[in-house]
């Protein structure tokens with residue numbers, strides 16, 4: 001069993017800790033975490049029964065086979081600077097920092113070790129995350145499988161080319177925010193029509209969950225599933241006409257396009273600031 005050091009026990013970090021322990025990828029004796037916030041460290045240590053140190057990134061890294069960086073992107077350069085002397089070639093580095101490309105991580109480390117860059121999303125907190133991973137190709141197939149099982153402990157995982165990480169960020173990274181807007185609006189539609197908040201909320205959350213589950217479990221194209229709900233001259237088609245008039249689908253496609261461009265811009269700015277260029 002590999003020893004894992006997770007730096008940054010925040011939202012994503014704590015979810016990964018929970019998933020790793022639950023899936024058995026590592027037990028509490030093989031997983032240590034760090035944070036800068038003593039309260040947070042104490043809370044996460046108490047919740048999961050693992051050692052969480054305040055600071056101590058170098059020490060945590062020195063004793064691990066896998067290092068997970070779950071700090072904010074703007075904190076990443078300082079953390080890499082701090083741990084680079086302790087990192088070895090036989091270790092795997094997994095970064096979940098949004099927009100930070102592998103080339104920049106390699107530059108900050110000053111050498112090439114197996115690096116996996118992952119883009120999870122917030123439902124990792126309930127083990128229903130959607131994570132895309134890319135790598136610098138320095139890892140072995142076995143290391144790749146280990147990364148897959150670590151991230152797979154909190155949901156679905158897929159590997160993509162690094163250039164596709166912008167689209168991933170736009171679609172699944174930010175995606176929960178779009179779906180929350182849809183959920184909020186559906187609830188308010190229910191409220192407007194006189195349903196209680198509790199009933200409108202429960203009906204909406206179950207509808208979104210159930211619809212997603214049907215897409216996954218049937219493998220059917222969503223247009224076919226949509227068609228199954230429509231009765232000629234009925235209620236659903238009247239609502240769909242309204243949604244089409246306001247451009248719901250076009251709006252969402254444009255949102256992904258705009259968010260992809262924004263992600264590419266942010267990465268480009270980071271590279272230009274560090275004078276790597278692309």
Ligand SMILES: NC(=O)c1ccc[n+]([C@@H]2O[C@H](COP(=O)([O-])OP(=O)(O)OC[C@H]3O[C@@H](n4cnc5c(N)ncnc54)[C@H](OP(=O)(O)O)[C@@H]3O)[C@@H](O)[C@H]2O)c1
Pocket residue numbers: 007008009010011012013034035036037040055057070071072073075079096097098119120121122173
């Ligand atoms: N949240 C998302 O939906 C999402 C999705 C995809 C990717 N990500 C990426 O996941 C990473 C973590 O995001 P998050 O939402 O989990 O952030 P977060 O809740 O702020 O977690 C980061 C944690 O790291 C701690 N920290 C700061 N400096 C540190 C250091 N030098 N050493 C160790 N720990 C340190 C922070 O403490 P303080 O708060 O006291 O600074 C905080 O507890 C980010 O890079 C983000 O881009 C997040």
